[in-house]
Amino acid sequence: MQSEPVTQGQCPCGETRFTLRGGPVLRFLCHCTICQAFNNSAQADICVYTNGQVRLPDDHPVDFQTYRRPPAVDRGKCRACGQPAIEYFRLPLLPDIVFVPSANHPDPAALPAPAMRMFYNSRVADAEDDLPRHEGYWPSQLAFLRGYLAGLIRR
Numbered sequence: 072m073q074s075e076p077v078t079q080g081q082c083p084c085g086e087t088r089f090t091l092r093g094g095p096v097l098r099f100l101c102h103c104t105i106c107q108a109f110n111n112s113a114q115a116d117i118c119v120y121t122n123g124q125v126r127l128p129d130d131h132p133v134d135f136q137t138y139r140r141p142p143a144v145d146r147g148k149c150r151a152c153g154q155p156a157i158e159y160f161r162l163p164l165l166p167d168i169v170f171v172p173s174a175n176h177p178d179p180a181a182l183p184a185p186a187m188r189m190f191y192n193s194r195v196a197d198a199e200d201d202l203p204r205h206e207g208y209w210p211s212q213l214a215f216l217r218g219y220l221a222g223l224i225r226r
């Protein structure tokens with residue numbers, strides 16, 4: 072079994088740090104209103120990891136808030152800079168899925184391209200690309216799960 076490269080992710084100020092093993096399972100853009108408010112931007116650019124790929128130290132300075140359940144997403148902002156740090160998507164009976172903002176990677180330009188746009192119905196402005204667009208709650212959730220499972224199989 073080949074070993075996967077380990078990189079260090081961090082929030083914008085660097086107080087929050089975590090370890091990432093291997094590349095993201097999926098990268099997507101989300102236009103939902105919660106992501107807009109949480110990221111203070113028109114869309115979220117997120118990389119998705121399995122819980123086993125990410126190690127956040129126990130003494131992390133992250134303040135988690137839970138949004139919408141089920142399924143619940145625990146969204147964490149760094150206490151030092153107040154910016155999005157890391158998010159945990161809690162699924163019943165399954166291991167957590169971890170969301171890491173693409174900007175919190177050591178080399179965002181080296182990440183795979185986003186695979187889709189989710190909740191495109193609540194976009195602030197039209198996007199100038201031909202990524203697949205998914206609108207509404209269930210179509211977006213199903214597209215996410217399909218993309219995540221396909222990414223797991225590719226790993």
Ligand SMILES: [Zn+2]
Pocket residue numbers: 082083084085086087149150151152153154
């Ligand atoms: Zn910070």
Ligand SMILES: [Zn+2]
Pocket residue numbers: 101102103104105106107115190
């Ligand atoms: Zn969202």
